[in-house]
Structures are given as structure tokens and as C-alpha cells.
Amino acid sequence: MSFWEYANPVKFLKLSGTVLPYFSVFAALMIISGLCWGFFFTPDDYKQGATVKILYVHVPAAFVAINAWFMMLIASIIWLVRRHHVSALAAKAAAPIGVAMTIIGLVTGALWGQPMWGTWWEWDPKLTSFLILFLFYIGYIALWSAVEDPDSAADLTSILCIVGSVFAVLSRYATVFWNQGLHQDASLSVDKEEHVADVFYYPLLVVMAGFVLLFIALVLLNTRSEIMTRRASALVARRKV
């Protein structure tokens, strides 16, 4: 029994069908409880006031937005190497979610930036690279929808994803070089030094876990519907013959 067994669409559908409700329910539970905790049971920040609470949506969304691309990269490589259709479809499924998360990150950031920095937008490296990430997502999705043959589309988008990753990373460092930032450094990291205060930290972790679960649930859902759409169109094609 190996992980690769689930490259078989039938097995994947079966497994994902079983786990999907759990992921969805846990995602909803964790996001709701984390947000409630964050919104109502944590103090206002001494400098930022109540606006600090935007953090509970902003940080998880941004986290998922970046890692969705990363997941697409891995799925693309798996598709190119092992030719598992589920993998290609999962990459396709993740892209719109990544776009949504990027937009949420940008919008919540702007809402927070207006009272805090006094501006909705600033050409700061972090903000700029998010905008760039958004452009990469758009290009990726556009290519998927432009190519008719599904296998070619999967191949082309996979290569675009790999090349895009290289250039996205380059852009990230280019923006740092181009403009020193206004955005604070990472508010979460593995070494404890840089953390936000614990009161904010724990609810944030809960919401983040919720967002990750939500992402997984949505990817599974999208991938499932993609597989079913393909089956349906295969059936239609067969009937025509």
C-alpha cells in the first residue's frame, strides 16, 4: 500500500469522498472558533488598536496563497515525472483557490494599511511580490483555459509553473532590491524570537490550521469535480461514436 495508489482516479475519488466531510467540518470549526477567539477574547494591541484583528484573516490567507503555488509546483513536477492525472488536476484545482487567497491577502492588507500606515497601498517588496504572485496565477489559469487537449494543457501549465516559480522567486528578491520595505518582517517563524505576542499567536495558529484544512478540502473538492467532469465528457464522447 503506497501513497501512489491514490494516483488511480477511482481510488482517489473513494478516499477523497470519505475524508472530504471531515476536512470541511474541521476547517469550518477551526476557522470559526479561531476567529471568535481572536475577535472577541483577545485584547486590542496597544498601538494598533482593534485593527490588529485583521491579522487573523490576513496572515492565514497570505500563507495559503504562497503555499498553494508551492503545492502546484510539486503537483506539476509529479505530473511531469510520473504522469498521474490526479496530480495535474490537483494543480489545476489549486490555482483558483490561490487567486482567491491572494486577493483576500491583498484586500485585508489594504484595509489594515489604511489606518496603520496611512495608505491603502505602498510599493513595498512584500506587497509588490504578492501582486506579482497574483499575475503569475492569472497567467497559469489563462493557459489552462486556452489549451483544448487536456494532456497538453497539463504539460504546458506544468512547465509554466516550474519556470514561473523560478521567476517568481527572482521577482521576490528583485523587489527587495528595488525598494526597502514598510511591511514588518515575518510575524511567525520557527525560532521563537520573532513571534507576535502569545495572546495573538494561539488564535492565529488555530485560524491558520483552519485555512490549511479549508485549502485541502477545496482542492479535493475541485479535483473531484474535475475528474467527474472528465468522465462525463468521456461518456458523452462515447455515446456520439
Place this chain on the structure above:
Amino acid sequence: MIALIFRDLRIAIRVGGGFGLSLAFFFIIVIFFPFAIGPNLELLSKVAPGTLWIGALLACLLSLERIFALDFEDGTLDLLATSPLPLEGVVMAKALVHWLTTGLPLVFISPFLGILLGLQNISVLFLVMSLLLGTPALSIIGTFGAALTAGMKRGGLLLSLLVLPLYIPTLIFGAEAARRGIEGFEIQSSILLLLGVTLLSWAILPFAAASVLRINLR
């Protein structure tokens, strides 16, 4: 490969359009900026490097579609793919020809356009240098994009959507190098980074473009 380069060069020069068109486009874009921004030379000289870089980007973009489109339609690309020359070599030749016919002429007229936008003597040189080092990257990245959309009927808009994000690092480092040079700061780091982007693109993208072409030719 050399034969291919000469063939493509001949086609570009003789068969009307391609060669002068993007140059004229570049020219128009750049002289339109004063119309949009106003005739204040001081202001114009500040935005001149950015203007020229954006102009170069758009001019490059305009001519990308024809890199593979014609060869794809009449089957030349299939012949090239089965020829002993590896497809990576074909891609590099195509990108080189694209650079020779758009990038290089663009670099040559950029000093004159720089003067139109109020740049003074020596600062034009920085602009020329940054364009000279950066435009090869634009060509090879664009060739990759053209390879991605080679088989499509109306790939033009999609092509720009795919290629422009990939141009960001080149644009940032290139325009930064020109701006820093003109304002009298040190430029070594941005020039080196620009060169790095160019070399990296030429190192990895021929492979990516060739594999994409193989998929499109299937």
C-alpha cells in the same frame, strides 16, 4: 544552427513588417510619453529610463508571436524538430534572431530617444548599457512564451499575459541600473544582477521552450 540563424534573419529583413515594425512601435511609445505626462523636461528625464524600458518591453512583446507562428503553420517547425539540430538549438537560434532584429536595433536608437526625453550626455550611456544587457533576456523569455502559445489560433493576448510576469525581474534590475546610473549612484550591483537574470534565462529557458514546443508539436 548558423544556417538557421541566417535564414531567419533573411526572412525577417526581406519579408516586410517584422524588422522595422517593432522599432517604429518603440519609437511611438516613447514619444507618446511626453504627450501623456507633459512637456516638462525635468520630469521627463526622471521617468526616461522607465519609459524606455517599458517601450522596449512592449516592442519586444509585439514581435513575439511571429517567432514560431509562421514556421508552425507551414510545417517548417516539424522539419526543424526532426532535423539533427536539437530543438534547444532551434530555440536559441530563434531567440537570437529575435534579439538581433528587435532588441539590438532598439538599443541603437535608445540614446536618441533618451535625448528626446531630456537625458544628458553621459547618462544616456547607462540607459544603453542596461538595455544592451537586458534585452537578450527579454528575447529568450519571450521565445519561451511564444513556444507555449505556438499552436494556438489567437494566442496574442494570452502570450502577453504569460510573458509579462516573467519580465518583472529583468525590468526591475534593468530600469534600476539605468536609474541609478543616471542619478549617480553605484550601479555595479544592479548591472551584475541584470546580467545574472539574462544569463540564467539563457541557461534554463531553451530547455523549457524546447520541451514546450515538443508538446505543442505532438
